[in-house]
Amino acid sequence: MLSVLRPQPWTAATGGLCWRCWGLGAARLSSSLPGSNGNASLEAKDKFQGTVLLPTSSFPARLSVNQQLEKELEIQQKCSFTELYLWQRERKTKKEFCLHDGPPYANGDVHVGHALNKIMKDIINRFQMMRGYKVHYVPGWDCHGLPIELKVLDELGEDAQHLSTMEIRKKARMFAEKAIEKQKSAFVRWGIMADWNNCYYTFDKKYEAKQLKVFQQMYDKGYIYQDYKPVFWSPTTRTALAEAELEYNQHASRAVYIKFTLSKIPRKLASVLDGLTPVSTIVWTTQPWSIPLNQAICYMPDSEYSVVKCESTGEHYILAADRVESTAEALETEFKVVATFKGINLQGGGYTHPTIPGREFPLLPANHVAMTKGTGLVHTAPAHGTEDYGVASHHHLPVDCLVDESGCFMEEAGPELCGKDVLGDGTETVIKMLSASKSLLKEETFVHRYPYDWRTKKPVIIRASKQWFVNTADIKDGAQELLKKVKFIPASAANGMLKMLDRRTYWCISRQRSWGVPLPVFYHKETGEPLMNSHIIEHIIKVVEQHGSDAWWTLPLEELLPKTVLKQVSRNANAIHYTQGQDILDIWFDSGTSWAYILEGADQKADLYLEGNDQLGGWFQSSLLTSTATRKKAPYGTVLVHGFTLNEKGEKMSKSNGNGLSPSVVINGDDETKAKSYGADVLRWWVAESNVFINVKIGPSVLDMARENINKFRNRLRFMLGNLRGFSPETDAVPNTEMCVIDQYMLHLLQDYSNKITDAYKEYDFGKVIRLLQALVNRELSSFYFSIIKDRLYCDEEKSSKRRSCQTVLVEALDVVVRSFAPILPHLAEEVFQHIPYIKEEDSQNSSVESEPLSIFRTGWIKSSSVWKKPGLVEAIEGACAIRNSFLESIPGKNSVEHDVIIVIEPGLLFEIMETLQAEETSSTSELNELMMCSQTTLVTKVPLDLPSDANIINGSFLINLEGGDIREETTYKVIIQLASAERCPRCRKYTTSSLLTPCPRCLEVIAEK
Template sequence: AAARTLWGPSCPPRRLGWRGTTGRLLVRSVTGASNRLPNPNSGKYRDTVLLPQTSFPMKLLGRQQPDTELEIQQKCGFSELYSWQRERKVKTEFCLHDGPPYANGDAHVGHALNKILKDIANRYHMMKGSKIHFVPGWDCHGLPIEIKVLSELGEKAQSLSAVEIREKARSFAKAAAEKQKSAFTRWGIMADWDNCYYTFDKKYEANQLRIFYEMYEKGLVYRAYKPVFWSPSSRTALAEAELEYNPEHISRSVYVKFPVSRPSPVLAPLLDGSSTVSVLVWTTQPWTIPANQAVCYMLDAKYAVVKCANSGDVYILAADKVTSVASALETKFEVISTFLGADLENGTCTHPIFPDKVSPLLPASHVTVAKGTGLVHTAPAHGMEDYSVASQHSLSMDCLVNEDGIFTDGAGPELQNKAVLEEGTDVVIKMLQAAKNLLKEEKLVHSYPYDWRTKKPVVIRASKQWFVNIADIKPTAKELLKKVKFIPGSALNAMVEMMDRRPYWCISRQRAWGVPIPVFLHKTKDEVLINSQTIEHIIKLVEQHGSDIWWTLPTEQLLPKEVFSQVGGPDALEYVPGQDILDIWFDSGTSWSHVLPGTDQRADLYLEGKDQLGGWFQSSLLTSVAARKKAPYKTVMVHGFTLGEKGEKMSKSLGNAVNPDVVVNGGQDESKEPPYGADVLRWWVAESNVLTEVTIGPSALNAARDDINKLRNTLRFLLGNLSGFNPETDSIPTKDMYVLDQYMLHLLQGFANKITESYKQYDFGKVVRLLQAFYTRELSNFYFSVVKDRLYCESEDDPKRRSCQTALVEILDVIVRSFAPILPHLAEEVFQHIPYAKEPRSVFRTGWINTSSIWKKPGLEEAVESACAMRDSFLGSIPGKNAAEYQVVIVIEPGLLFEIMEMLQTQETSSTSQLNELMMASQTTLLSQEPRERTADATELTGTFLINLEGGDIREESSYKVIVMPATKEKCPRCWKYTAESSDALCPRCAEVAGGK
């Protein structure tokens, strides 16, 4: 009785929740089972066998793949999908804010990784019923574009005005954005392509200026003379995010003597009347020595006075560094005395190049004994820490290096006009030698900051720049980040660490292609003019004409009339427009204010590469927190970079760069670079572990294509076997379906839930793994091989066959929707081939996976899996042989397991029962006691099966015996089972089915 309630209509509601054996899922091998089917082209019964019929191709070869995709994009309205879904009356909105790619070249494989990930997320949320807000954008200003334009013009570039440079840069950026846009649409990216945002849009620029002023008014933006990273090759200041570190950089490091001119009162007696005493310093940047203003020490550290064995000179250095420095200088030091750093207070040294200059000895917290001598040469114009020492002690911060990285006249006649990183370094070292203050020079290979675009070294130099005071924003920003979900979770700490390492954010650049910093500078005094009147006036002008006005209009038109008359009028105007532009990270970092919808202006998701933890994620957060004290995003997802097949960096010079256009459309030699189409690219993205680095190359692409072809095979089987089936009239109610078919619906619901959860977590790799496991293990290897006989050999409208087709309809629908966000072209192609669709519908316009709660019947697992345990015993005993050549006797003692098997086979012996179908034998006999007789060639197999129902309330372990014997009947010429009385006669089932044909 317990068994009969497993799936029957009388099953009481609580029993629907029966739990099967604790989640075991067998890998149902079909070893030994024959997949052979009647050859449709042989024998007189070929027309009576219902073989699959579909025009859906098993493979798309060569150019067929990209051509079919283009056709599908056209036919299924890919370009109208975004506007269609925006017009739906739905309650929820999903907003993914597109971080703007840089408009300076063709679309590359990194773009593919990023845009496809975003598209998969968007398509899933759209199918789930949300309205998608996804406005693509481009970062169009900045140095890389300007450099590219100027390098293309060669010598002509020298004579161009700022307006001409801007004109050329704008058309270059426009063309690059258009090229990228056509690549993105070809990959099937669904977006608001008619309303993209560009950082050179008039309204965008005006918005940005508004935020700049809001921050300025709050005291978060200020102008100061500070050391910043400076790129001589680009002639502009750079922010930390625009640097890359070259670990192979070679510096000429030097050990230098600073003669003590006045020892501190505590130190004087210790020096024992030594005539020449010098403090020792070590630096990797000798070119900064002319700008030296002090030597810094540690207050609490121990220092030593030592005598050099080679020269007899007396030096001062950290006690912990005596041995290592003596070894580096290839000498020995004799320690005369030791003292605390605090004892150096009020001492002074002579500058090692300019003897008339004094360098005081000063305490500083940044000095360590990790490298060097424990005493640090301090040049306030060329170091961030040096600058803070200078601020505390009112030292000069004059910079002796100009925008081109060349010494100015202030550095003296020997150094002026010499490049600091080249000849200038050489001359400084010669000057130290001449002054007898150079102890040693050696080459040092170390990590050094380079300009990310020109790939040339930068220097640190002080200049007048605009800064964002991030110290005031950081505490709130960090607090708000705690409420943001990070994928992976470790990205949060990485972002906070990067923010902590950033002392200030330099937002001014000395170039022409960008949004001007809207201030006026006094001609003679160190004053700036900016207020609400000037800003509102400029914003209006920019909204109407764009930011070119800063370079094209005279100052009297850039200033509002009342302000213009207050600052000197036409005859004695005291102000000129400043020439700095805003950092492009400020440009893109304000995109939230221009693009995000509603009053809240917060995106559900920001999704970019890991470099943006120090870039766009951070500049967006800082500007948003500064302007309105909230984060612009609820979730941040971070992906890795794309690498070559062996994990090596991709570059054109190495010849391993993968061009996504060649992946999609093929190269010149298609035998080496075949056209894979966009779906292969999308599958590669989805199945990769995108949270780490992602490798791509021919083997990854071939594997992706093979995976899709296997999936196509499954889909073709489903479509082919639904030919002639109309779900509206031919479906079988779930309760009346074959147990195996009901069991597949039960598994299908579990599969659908896991798929949905994986999409929800943005774990697209898991979606792919679940899908592959389901269509290979549950479908191809198990279900399809079992039901082929029923589908092909029963009569067309037999309820047994219709039961299977009812399940196939649901399986097809769930499978296609489960991969649709990843493979939109294939999903729509399948929908074009559904035989019972009156007119093809779009998978994306018909919602997400739909399953029914009545499919969930965990008790069915007991029925099917107990039969499968016996089936596995049988098939395991005939490896490589055709299961249909055998008959099986199953012996089970009376009890629950026997009752369950009886539900699958009501007669004692059958060749058409549900149990026999699962066994795939020619016939199965079910007995509750040992048979009276058996043949000599029989094989006996034994096993046990634990039935576990109602959460363990019903537990019964039963033993079973499977007796395998060769079939005694002849092979039926129609179904090929050994169930016919003679070789030229049909078996009873086939005789009945074919009788009327």
């Protein structure tokens, strides 16, 4: 509909009055008048300039870097940014919007990822608040766990080895508290709306008690259990890790092909293998260090396997039929297939261990064996693989772990391996052992994705140990059903989380660290048997609620395990026979129970959770699992997932990579690195403009463009503010029905824009918000409307109805525009609001207290009226614009005001529509003439007979489409372009006067009234 309003090549050639250069232009004009001299020029300029109503506003079109920073801090203080959250919480409204804040780690300075996340949340909260909702948003911090503990230990260096648990905890808390204050001050500087004196912290004793209450409920329902099984283990931090604490990096493994010689021929293959030289299976593995722990070789029962003869050695091997060719190629030999059979025929077979003489192990069926790589036969070490453990459990194999917490072989592994790092010299030794036993067929470097500890950036291993688990296998079906009712943005994120849940059969929640909430279990000193029940957990909850989790390490055992509680376990139980466990709860359990502490109401359900896509396997999931387990409800209605931040080269930014970008540097600049300062609003614009659902780039060029866009807005805003001087909406506004058609049309566009911008905010599509905003301000308003009404604003009589008509539109346009970008650019919105000439302190809506600050955020959302919607005007304006485009495109590089235009349209609907814009035949002040931006417009049904021979005639057509297509009429028209026949008015600079020294009739009338 608005295609004809897009900026055209003619914009540079348009005439009319320019705010800044009018005075200079008037001087040049007067000095060029026939017979004029310098004094006459000055006299002419002085005589008419004072009668032109040029815009005036103290609002600056551009701020210097220092001015920008000072202005933002001034605005935050003057408009009480820190008090806004509490103000809106006290409003009397039943509508509530809850955004539950996922807690960032309190382990260092903020980065642009924090900015992306927190600013998105703030945009949403400010929008909902302006719409009249009571926003519930409590910022929080994740204060426990490995990230913080590692920071403390790294800072202490060797001294850390001598610290007690309580000393580590005390230093970790101090570190977290300092980090929280630094991060909090950064969030305040970005303009984030919250009650910063009442945040939640996972080390708060009430939070810890609530967390243990959720743990108790899950324990009572049978979801918590202890088991000895393989888990991801970080040798560098000596603790178990959850899947969400891993990152997968490219890793070079020393992969090997090994032969395992059969010691027991499978019964069904006896006839096939009879008389052959010793037959071996071939296994490929990227973890040769685990070979000494081998307990079985697994095959796929339904797949095809082959016996092959090696042409170079004459040996016979068994491997998957589909892997014969690729394995021969890898071993640089040729295989001749002797026989092919189903994998089930391997049942009952056995082999000798390649590094442990005299040890025999079985060939076993398993469904996890893949045929996409390797040999189709899988080395199985139950203590060091999840699928391996499943095989061992089914076939009652031992699950012996011979690797200690540091990732080194234990004494039981034998003297050759004892004390050696399994990922280092341990691997080297095992390969030498395989070579010595003549079992090694080949070693190769294999680069693949491998799990790393997300904090130390070091590779992890899978290692069996006794841990505490949540049985997610019994929870995930319910969780998946609940998840299907949750709205995901983008929708594709839901499938990713569903798949992650599907793969998750258990959740290891115990950690071998000091800084966290203790897992409430005691162990018998002699038997090692765990002691945990609901009575004990209930008592520990009360202790923690009163003293905090430090009590687990500071109170006497008799207070942690009093007789009154022990009696409910056994009459003969005595606290002296027990010791408290030293494991803490996984920090994902810490943060995953935040809903129980923060969310209000019976449902305890947030409208929105918003975090990065890494939380699909982290906080989103742990929150869902704990909520599903305890109350069969999801803690959120909508989940919004954003991407990560990248530098302008597309590289992921992180502190460890040394390419991180500090939001403080973005805002304040950095003298050392010569980094420019941009202020908080530029940072916020970057967030809103970005496609946050994918990875987001940031850097100088992106930020420069954001600042330039904001400065363009400042110019447009200053134009509106400057032209509203002396205007009072209460007394001077023109009723909608009495407005000029062009002005009514602009209100129509504002109504349409208001609906679209509101919908975009509701859909959390801030990129669309920015696009709509730029289209309205730069195209519909600045390039189209402002250029048309300048003559009316500057040169009509100050209180004329036509001038008041467009001022009425400017009031509404300014209000709509500023409110629509206020959630994104709160500092600029408040600055504009302070400069609106007709708004005073006492005008602030809902101002019940005399000292309440003037703030746009206390006055509500866009208040467009349905009365503005007048689709019937569209044809009139767009028809005129089509004709105007024909005119302007024919005079490229020339000033439109130097021409007169004759528009010829045969009698009919289009002519009648144009008559609504110009009733008389010829006019220099009609709305049609205003749209054409020429000096004089003539509207006729026939081509005049007295046209000069050099007249420029342009042909065009316009399709009228009314009432949903019921009325369709394509009409042709002619535009006849001539040089203006009159002289140039020394006041309005249109060619509408009979003498260069005398203003035109319109201007004379205005001057006469002055």
